[in-house]
Amino acid sequence: MRRSLVVVLGIAVLASAGCSSSKPDSGAVPSSGSTTSSSAPPPTSAAPSPKPAPSAVALSVPMYQRALANVEKVLKPSVVRVMNAQSVTAFDASRKQLAASVVIERSELAKITPPSGLVSAHPAVLDAFDAYAGDVATELSKAGDTKTGCGLPKATDVRLYEAKSGIRTAFAGLAQSVQQSIGKGVKFGALSVPAKPSAPAVIGGRGENGDVFQRSGSRGSGRLTINNSGDDVVVVVATSSPRNPQASIYVRANKSATLNGVRNQNYYVYFKSGTNWDAKNHRFTENCAYQKFDDVFDGQYGWTVSLTKSPLGNAPSSETDAF
Secondary structure, eight states: OOOOOOOOOOOOOOOOTTOSSOOOOTTOOOOTTOOOOOOOOOOOOOOOOOOOOOOOOOOOHHHHHHHHHHHHHHHHHHHHHHHHOOSHHHHHHHHHHHHHHHHHHHHHHHTSOOOGGGTTHHHHHHHHHHHHHHHHHHHHHHHOOSBOTTSOBOOHHHHHHHHHHHHHHHHHHHHHHHHHHHOTTSOOSTTTOOOOOOOOTTTTOOOOTTOEEEEOSOOOSEEEEEEEOSSOEEEEEESSOTTSOSEEEEEOTTEEEEEEEEOSSOBEEEEEEEEEEETTTTEEEEEEEEEEESSOBOTTSEEEEEEOOOTTOSSOEEEOOOO
């Protein structure tokens, strides 16, 4: 508001005695009650004070639940692409897309203010997203080998299965960590955690007990009974190299089986154990061990051998090359 300044000038008049007219004195001065006129500078307006930033509004529990559900909806298509990949190359490209999506969704969650009851839990939720990348790297390192534990080429379907299983394990770990952090009142993971992939036949594969899957040459009257209290084994009867067997028989753990028709001539008994039986190629692919009995067997008789780890055995054996 501007204020007006009113200046009042008082003028003194001198009169001459006996004169009919009066004349103002040029030397007259204002009376002691008068003021002089002056020009006051306009008042300056003060700079406006900065407005305080609005404080973040905490979400309600239902709103927080919707935020997590939205994260799941965004991530699910990337998860589906990974699990549907038909080649190692396609899998790796989809895996990278999923990793990028996880990073983006984590940054979006970091922007929200959680409900008062989840203030301490929300940082743990963010930590779970941060840990996802490391968990993926750990899981894929297990599946990245192109050789089996027995040093054999790993089939493409096995590599894909192990890679997808690794991604699922890592993502399920993310969901579990988030769920543990927020407790039972809010849910995360039901929409986005994929189902377990179907395993190739070789994973956990086993032969049928007593299955004679290789036989060559003539047969005789000899017989070999195997009592197996160890791991699944394949027992090979050969006159020389186990790579050229007279017969091969599969004997499951804690089972017995009998090989009939052994030729009436001397032979050696070889056996190999392991897991993940590859029926097509007649071999175990993991945890392999190869051995032979040192003694020679006479094909004119029936023999019984017991495969067990015992210091009391009377049939010495030795390790051999893979066959």
